[in-house]
Amino acid sequence: MFDGITRRVVSIWFPRLASDRFLRQHPLSGPFALTINHSNANRLYCLNIEAMRQGLHQDMAHSDARAFCPDLQTKTADIYQDHQFLLTLRHWATRYCPWVGLEGRDGLILDISGSSHLFGGEESMLADMRAGLMRAGLSVQFGVADTRGAAWALAHYGEGLASPGNMLSHLQNLPATALRLDGKTTTALARLGLRTIGDLAATPRAPLTRRFGPRILLRLDQALGRQREEITPLADPPHYRVRITLPDPIGLIHDVMAGTERLLTQLCAKLKAHERGARVFVLTLRRVDQDQQEVELRLARPLSDPLRILPLFEKGLAEIDAGFGIDQLHLESTQTEALPTQQITHVETKTDDQLDDLITRIGTRIGLENIQRFQPADSHIPERSFIVAPAAYTTAASGWVSKNPRPLCLFPPEPIAGIGSHPPERFRWRRISLTIGRATGPERITPEWWLEDDNWLSGLRDYWQVETTQGRRLWLFYTPQKPGWFVQGEFA
Structure with missing residues (x-):
């Protein structure tokens, strides 16, 4: 209990998250699995329901799986894209409560204390969640309980909704591995006849601690509510946007540039604080007649220096139609890249700032992609020893190494x-x-x-x-x- 509200936690488990994500973009019929290279062997990583019905399972060798199921279709797993998709699902889940965190690589954890009544109760909330996820083509299992550990156990081993109160009555028949214990520990417990959570709860605590350490009892206490376990929500990524509303409309280019400079100073300070540099700026100017005009600035290199960026806006701002005046300016960086702080030394270093600014200025007229440079390629064939790439997205090659001279x-x-x-x-x-x-x-x-x-x-x-x-x-x-x-x- 806290602040008079009983704590309630929802665990959402996506048992086939990776394969469901892939099949949403590339629909296939029949047995399918994603593979991953582990311990110098290609193994199954995530399977669809048809592949599981063929007797295949996770971590199975790919060659063995093809022997059991010749019709198996496979693709290489993309761990990064799976994580990004899970982050998207986390953002979606914030519609139900603000406290949403990740649970491993295929689950979410929500603290719905005090918010379920907004959706007509916990059962109605779960039904709404399930309907939305099923429409997205995702397999999902839910667990609802007073604690994070109990909700996780129910989602993975006994999908259901536990009524508030005694958690042991809902968990006692679940296997000991439902306490989020590793396989080696659960195997050792099974040899002692401790196969379920009820068996562990009925066993004297001192012998368990002496033999296995405090982790088992900690997980048990967390699941039963004797030890509090927090849910840490992920912070939303920073948004790099600033806005200014003017008391009187402006229309002169000098005034618009002054307002842009003020916004740039604020936005670049935020970029520097996060060690980021902007690649694309979008300046939106709202006129008094509610019409809007946009000026996009694409940079050849990530920047966070307002003094270098401001002059690059001049050409775009000179072409705007201020109408009866502009009363609001909105500046946003829609694309950023890492720009770590550099150590300043007494040694003068050569930089390509002027070249980058020149590429940016020309790029605003003909497009950054149309300004190209030669880059060395790994080939001894003369025709393939170089490639042509956009200068804004590559760095100048330092020293073309060639054993024998090549014609210009x-x-x-x-x-x-x-x-x-x-x-x-x-x-x-x-x-x-x-x-x-x-x-x-x-x-x-x-x-x-x-x-x-x-x-x-x-x-x-x-x-x-x-x-x-x-x-x-x-x-x-x-x-x-x-x-x-x-x-x-x-x-x-």
């Missing part, structure tokens, strides 16, 4: 006339007659046999760097398996 200009192979494995003394390329003054090579490059590439059907290549007497420095290669000479690049 690379193009598809262009055939030239030549005989033998040594570069021809004279050849014609792009209607230009060229004479080789010096040749360096060969550098043999073999194709990546595990990838299909029509350009490498001729097999391995012997590359040569040649300097012509006309001043052209070219990259030639010879194909021994299908004799022929080609030009593929030109050095600066």
